[in-house]
Amino acid sequence: MDLESALHVFTELASALWMTLALAAATLPLGFVMAGLATWARRSRHALVRRPADFYVLAFRSTPLLVQIFILYYGLSQFSWLRDSYAWFVLRDPFACAVIAMSLCTGAYTAEVMRGGLAAVPSGVVEAARALGFSPMKTFFLVTAPIAVRRALPTYGNEAVVTLKATSLACTITVMELTGVAKDLMGQSFAVIEIFCMVASIYLAINMILMIGFKRFELFLTPQYERTERKMSL
Amino acid sequence: MPATTLADLFTWGSEGWSKALLLGLAVTLACASIGYALGIVFGFCVALAKLGRSAILRALASVYTTLLRGVPPLLVIFLLFFGTNGALMWIARGFGYTGYIEVDAFTVGVLAVCLVTAAYSSEVFRSAYEAVPKGQFEAFAALGLRPVPGLWTVVLPQMLRLAFPGLGNVWIMAIKETTLLSVISLAELMRVVGLAGRTTGQPFVFYGVAALLYFLLVGASSRLLRTLEARMRWA
Numbered sequence: 033m034d035l036e037s038a039l040h041v042f043t044e045l046a047s048a049l050w051m052t053l054a055l056a057a058a059t060l061p062l063g064f065v066m067a068g069l070a071t072w073a074r075r076s077r078h079a080l081v082r083r084p085a086d087f088y089v090l091a092f093r094s095t096p097l098l099v100q101i102f103i104l105y106y107g108l109s110q111f112s113w114l115r116d117s118y119a120w121f122v123l124r125d126p127f128a129c130a131v132i133a134m135s136l137c138t139g140a141y142t143a144e145v146m147r148g149g150l151a152a153v154p155s156g157v158v159e160a161a162r163a164l165g166f167s168p169m170k171t172f173f174l175v176t177a178p179i180a181v182r183r184a185l186p187t188y189g190n191e192a193v194v195t196l197k198a199t200s201l202a203c204t205i206t207v208m209e210l211t212g213v214a215k216d217l218m219g220q221s222f223a224v225i226e227i228f229c230m231v232a233s234i235y236l237a238i239n240m241i242l243m244i245g246f247k248r249f250e251l252f253l254t255p256q257y258e259r260t261e262r263k264m265s266l
Numbered sequence: 267m268p269a270t271t272l273a274d275l276f277t278w279g280s281e282g283w284s285k286a287l288l289l290g291l292a293v294t295l296a297c298a299s300i301g302y303a304l305g306i307v308f309g310f311c312v313a314l315a316k317l318g319r320s321a322i323l324r325a326l327a328s329v330y331t332t333l334l335r336g337v338p339p340l341l342v343i344f345l346l347f348f349g350t351n352g353a354l355m356w357i358a359r360g361f362g363y364t365g366y367i368e369v370d371a372f373t374v375g376v377l378a379v380c381l382v383t384a385a386y387s388s389e390v391f392r393s394a395y396e397a398v399p400k401g402q403f404e405a406f407a408a409l410g411l412r413p414v415p416g417l418w419t420v421v422l423p424q425m426l427r428l429a430f431p432g433l434g435n436v437w438i439m440a441i442k443e444t445t446l447l448s449v450i451s452l453a454e455l456m457r458v459v460g461l462a463g464r465t466t467g468q469p470f471v472f473y474g475v476a477a478l479l480y481f482l483l484v485g486a487s488s489r490l491l492r493t494l495e496a497r498m499r500w501a
Contacts, residue, residue: 094484095477096442098456103477106463107470193336200338204449211341218348228345236336 041217041227048213049234055127055199055209059134060192066139071146085143092140098201100137105129105205130202138195145191149184150176182253189246193239210234275466283462283472290458291479294444297372297454301379302440306433308380309387316392327388334385340446343378347450350374371452378447379440386439390432394425427498434491438484445480455479 073085092100108114108123122128153176161175162168203212214231218224251259278284315327334342350369358367398421406416448456459476463469 091481094488095480096445098445098448099473099477099480102456102460103470103473106460107473110463110468110470197336197338200340201446203340211338211344214341215344215348218344222352224345224349224352228341228349231341232333232337235338235341236332239336 037221037223041223041230044213044217045210045230045234048208048210051202051207051209052196052199053238055130055134055202055207056192056196058131059138059195059199062131062135063138063142063195066135067142067146070139070143071150074143074147075150089140089143092137093144097134097137097198098204101130101133101201101205104133126202126205126207130199130205130207134195134198134202138191138198141191141194142188145184145187146180148187149180152183153179178253182250185246185250185253189243189250192242192246196238196242197235272471275462275468275471283458283466286458286462287455287475287479290453290455293372293452294441294454294456295483297375297447297452298379298437298440298444301376301444302383302437304376305380305383305440306387306436309384310391312384312388313391313395316388317395331385331388334382335389339378339382339443340449342381343374343446343450346374346378346381347371350377371447371450374450375444375447375452375454379443382443383436383440386436387429387433390429390436391425394429394432395421397428398424430495430498431491434488434495437491438487441480441483441487 070085070088073081074089076082076085104123105126114120114123122132157179158171158176161171166174199209200211202209203215206212208216210231214227217227221227274282276282276284276287312327312330315323316331318324350373351367354367354369358365402420402424403416406420409416411420444454445456447454448460451457455476459472460469463472466472
């Protein structure tokens with residue numbers, strides 16, 4: 033690869049990197065909110081609230097993300113009443129569709145992560161808080177949630193990396209992020225391996241930054257007396 | 267939009283889509299299962315390399331898993347799609363063959379599923395090996411078994427049982443990964459469904475059918491895996 037084409041590849045990848053980061057940055061918070069709502073609903077006393085949330089998590093976890101994206105972007109265009117409605121301003125935009133579909137998907141997986149975190153909270157601690165006269169609300173936010181967050185954080189870090197990798201699917205609906213640009217560049221040139229290595233190292237670098245960030249955050253949340261040598265190492 | 271009813275869309279024959287859908291599903295299943303089977307074998311070898319004594323093999327194996335697990339599978343598929351023809355022709359030229367070689371989409375698909383499965387399953391195998399209690403190793407040594415027969419008859423069966431749930435998850439991942447192969451125009455379920463949606467002007471119906479089929483496939487797989495897992499526990 034000569035210098036000129038290398039520069040061309042670099043500029044293309046740099047702009048694509050921003051698109052990937054934008055997708056991930058929009059998807060993660062939205063997915064987190066979805067997961068929070070789903071977790072709240074799944075813990076409800078009323079089956080009418082619990083059942084749909086359970087079904088949401090099951091359905092989005094057992095169908096491939098690509099199907100979800102295509103249903104939203106291509107599938108919904110079948111309905112003319114939807115095309116005439118205001119919702120179409122959002123649904124005709126590939127970026128918005130990708131973010132919505134990915135948020136729903138990662139939301140379902142994250143809801144499962146949250147359930148695991150909440151299940152790991154010792155029941156004795158919750159009972160102790162209730163015995164001390166904490167209201168249910170106070171118990172949840174001051175006792176249950178902090179422990180659950182700490183337990184769930186490593187798994188959530190993995191889920192964030194999965195979401196980052198999932199942003200690559202946005203290129204199937206014309207959002208030109210890293211993988212989509214890499215595909216075009218590979219198709220144009222014969223430097224397939226070189227381009228793959230560059231894009232792969234970008235993904236690996238972002239993964240590593242995410243992983244280290246989550247490790248740091250976990251350490252920050254761990255109280256002094258629970259910190260061990262293993263956790264301190266990062 | 268053609269004024270067809272749902273029943274017309276799914277008749278068996280040239281004007282309906284049921285046959286094409288089933289063929290697509292068959293391609294999906296074939297690609298997932300062949301790629302998965304090969305991937306597990308390869309993944310076992312990668313795990314052996316990781317646990318082995320050779321530092322070079324260990325480093326290679328860990329680079330391989332880090333790369334394949336850290337990069338989107340779609341990027342791997344594009345690499346194989348654009349790269350395998352060139353790589354094969356380069357190898358063939360070394361043997362003196364200068365013609366054009368083309369690898370079809372199905373082979374690329376199987377290879378992609380295989381490589382990703384191998385990366386994930388090697389981690390499953392490795393952690394299963396490490397989860398076998400140390401006492402088992404000491405026990406077979408105390409019984410006078412040499413390392414190879416000892417590992418084979420004592421450690422391996424326990425290790426496989428520990429690896430089973432993880433390998434089940436990798437299978438479900440392999441099914442989901444095959445959907446990505448529609449981008450390299452392999453005629454699997456997603457591709458057929460997309461074509462049907464465009465031809466009939468009812469994409470929602472057909473993508474919905476695809477979602478349902480994948481839902482059933484994943485649901486059936488995980489139910490079967492859970493049954494087998496429960497049976498293994500009492501074996």
